[in-house]
């Protein structure tokens with residue numbers, strides 16, 4: 299039986315950030331990952347926006363938290379930042395929770411850099427009551443993955459086990475005993491559950507109470523934009539609108555929309571979707587949606603039409619591909635669109651923690667556990 303100071307379940311950015319920080323402190327670390335690779339779920343399939351607060355005028359807590367980590371994240375992961383592009387936030391004239399005056403005031407209250415521009419530079423006349431140039435970047439998810447794997451590779455006290463099938467997680471004082479289908483057994487006094495959309499599935503294995511979450515099966519569309527939009531990101535606020543921002547350092551933009559990005563939702567404790575029957579995916583263990591024979595048909599036609607209603611007529615987009623992942627959102631967050639990162643302690647001596655992450659740059663919230 300192997301003994302480890304820290305066992306981390308999930309090799310997304312939250313799991314690998316924590317693994318690296320622990321390894322640097324000479325702790326023995328084992329990361330258990332279900333897939334054959336790191337960063338195949340939400341840490342890869344996301345819009346790649348490094349949030350600086352602008353997106354959350356209705357949740358000051360989320361805005362302030364992401365803004366507080368913005369500079370640190372950009373500094374620490376400079377190599378994967380997309381060279382600055384014009385990042386535009388515009389407020390829709392209709393159906394928006396926030397108008398341009400409120401958005402401007404909100405930015406000022408958080409001291410977020412903001413410069414008012416003519417909405418007609420990018421959007422159709424009469425569709426928006428304001429537009430602003432802001433300071434936000436996108437990051438390259440694959441470069442981030444390579445960085446973490448390379449750094450972790452330098453530590454002999456950390457190993458990542460891929461293709462893990464955890465059978466049981468049992469408290470056997472003073473440790474947790476984790477047994478895998480492969481026969482591997484690990485004993486540890488500290489478990490971090492960083493499995494995001496599978497959070498409750500792992501908690502069930504450990505017989506611990508679940509989080510109250512909503513699951514959404516989401517589609518991020520990668521597309522090519524007109525040459526004049528290549529160095530531009532546009533986010534239309536604040537309601538059933540869209541975001542179109544450069545996808546890290548790739549040649550594509552990532553398109554998402556409030557109405558069309560979520561294909562399906564599940565409000566049950568364990569994620570239940572009508573596409574699961576007939577596949578390996580189940581409420582007990584989510585699989586990777588990108589490799590699923592039942593993955594949804596793209597919402598590109600609807601999203602494209604939606605965006606065309608707002609973008610200036612001389613700009614256009616061409617579909618390239620779709621990425622799918624299940625998003626986990628705290629129940630109740632819809633009220634103000636909050637995306638908190640929640641760290642929950644389930645057990646003391648031995649320790650068992652879970653992290654439900656809201657935004658990528660809140661990885662630093664994990665520092666409190668190091």
Ligand SMILES: Cc1cc2nc3c(=O)[nH]c(=O)nc-3n(C[C@H](O)[C@H](O)[C@H](O)COP(=O)(O)OP(=O)(O)OC[C@H]3O[C@@H](n4cnc5c(N)ncnc54)[C@H](O)[C@@H]3O)c2cc1C
Nearest residue numbers: 308310311312332339340341344345346347493494496658
């Ligand atoms: C569509 C979408 C768009 C988003 N856009 C943004 C954005 O623009 N900016 C931003 O900051 N945030 C964004 N987010 C949120 C962000 O992506 C997540 O907060 C973050 O990536 C979660 O990282 P993680 O490491 O917790 O989870 P993940 O990257 O999902 O990693 C969890 C890992 O756990 C593994 N796992 C699951 N079950 C088990 C098991 N039983 N045993 C072992 N391993 C297991 C999974 O295979 C996976 O590798 C977005 C999320 C989605 C889904």
